[in-house]
Amino acid sequence: MTYALVLGAMTLAATVAAGYPAVELLRRRKIGKEISEWAPETHQSKAGTPTMGGLLIVLVIVAFTLAANFFGRYSIGLPLLVAGCLCALGFVDDVGSLQGRRQAALQRRVKLAVFIAVGIGAAIALYHEDLLDLRSVNIPFEGRHDIGWVYIPVAIGIIVLTAGGVAVTDGLDGLAAGTLAIAYAAYGILAMHQEQTYLGAFCFTVTGACAGFLWHNAYPARVFMGDTGALALGGALAVVAFMTGQWLVLPLIGIIFVVEGASVGLQVGYFRLTGGKRIFRKTPLHHHFEEGGLSEMQTTMRFWVVGVLGAMAGVALALEVYS
Numbered sequence: 001m002t003y004a005l006v007l008g009a010m011t012l013a014a015t016v017a018a019g020y021p022a023v024e025l026l027r028r029r030k031i032g033k034e035i036s037e038w039a040p041e042t043h044q045s046k047a048g049t050p051t052m053g054g055l056l057i058v059l060v061i062v063a064f065t066l067a068a069n070f071f072g073r074y075s076i077g078l079p080l081l082v083a084g085c086l087c088a089l090g091f092v093d094d095v096g097s098l099q100g101r102r103q104a105a106l107q108r109r110v111k112l113a114v115f116i117a118v119g120i121g122a123a124i125a126l127y128h129e130d131l132l133d134l135r136s137v138n139i140p141f142e143g144r145h146d147i148g149w150v151y152i153p154v155a156i157g158i159i160v161l162t163a164g165g166v167a168v169t170d171g172l173d174g175l176a177a178g179t180l181a182i183a184y185a186a187y188g189i190l191a192m193h194q195e196q197t198y199l200g201a202f203c204f205t206v207t208g209a210c211a212g213f214l215w216h217n218a219y220p221a222r223v224f225m226g227d228t229g230a231l232a233l234g235g236a237l238a239v240v241a242f243m244t245g246q247w248l249v250l251p252l253i254g255i256i257f258v259v260e261g262a263s264v265g266l267q268v269g270y271f272r273l274t275g276g277k278r279i280f281r282k283t284p285l286h287h288h289f290e291e292g293g294l295s296e297m298q299t300t301m302r303f304w305v306v307g308v309l310g311a312m313a314g315v316a317l318a319l320e321v322y323s
Helices: 002-028 041-046 054-068 074-095 108-127 148-169 175-193 197-217 226-244 247-253 255-274 285-291 296-318
Strands: 136-139 143-146
Touching: 002 054, 002 175, 002 197, 054 074, 054 197, 054 226, 074 108, 074 148, 074 197, 074 226, 108 148, 108 226, 136 247, 148 175, 148 226, 148 247, 148 255, 175 197, 175 226, 175 247, 175 255, 175 296, 197 226, 226 247, 247 255, 247 296, 255 285, 255 296, 285 296
Parallel strands: none
Antiparallel strands: 136 143
16 A cells, blocks of 8 residues: 555656646647637636646656556556557547647547447456456445456446546546546555555556646646546546456446536437427536536535545445455
C-alpha cells in the first residue's frame, strides 16, 4: 500500500509540474476548444480554452507505470493498451472540434465501431486462458461465479458504455477529472484488499494523475481534458474493474458516468418518441442543473459528493463478496 500511495503522490506532483509547459504549448499551438452551440450560454466564454489535456494525463500514467509498475507485471499492459487506443481515437475526434479548424469531429458510427473493436480486443484478452483467463463475477454476499462465454459480450458492453459515459461527463471544469480520481481510488482500495498490489499501484497512479490535472482543470479551467483523456481513462477504468473481478459494482463506483450517459440516451429517445418533448432542460445531466440555476462550481462539487457516496457504497458491497 505504501508503494502504491507514494507512486500516486509522485504522479500527482509530476502532472502538476508538467501541466504548466503543456498548457503553454497547447496555447501557442492554438489548440483551443470550439464550444458547442447546444451548451449553456455561460459556456461560450470558454471558447478557445486549450483542450486535449488528457494527453498529458495519459503520458504521465504511461511513463510512471513503465518505470515503476510494469516489468514482471505485464498484465497491467492491458489497461495501458486500451487507454492508448482510445486516447488515439479521442485525439482524432478532438482535432475535429478545435476552434477555427475545418476538420469535422468523427461521426458517431465511426466512434462506435472503434469502441466496439477495442472492447472486443480487451474482452478476448481478459477471457482467453493464455492471457488473463478471467470469466467470473463477484457477487456481494454470494461469492465468485463463473459465467463462461457470457463474460465476453458483457465485457464489451461495459467497456464501451463506461468510455462513453466518462466522455459525456467531461463537460464542466474539473468534473470528469475529479470523478475519475474518486473511481480509480475506490478500485485501488479493492485491488490492494485483494492483494493485487500491481493493479492497486496502477489505480493510484491514475488517481494521482487525475488529481494533478485538476490543478490546471479546476474552475476556471486553463485546459480541458477532451475526449483524448476521457475515452482513454473511461475504457481503462472498465478494464480495471474486470481485472479485480468487481465489475458488478462499477455502476455504483462510477455512478456519475452512469447517470450522465443515461441522461443523454433518455433525452434522445424521449425526444424522438414524443416528437420533440424533453425530459431534461439540457443534457448531459450537469447542464440540466446549470440551466436550473446552479453555478458550474456548485454542480461539479455536488456531483463529486454523489461520486464519493457511490464509490463508498460500491467498495462496501465489494468487500462483502466473501463475508
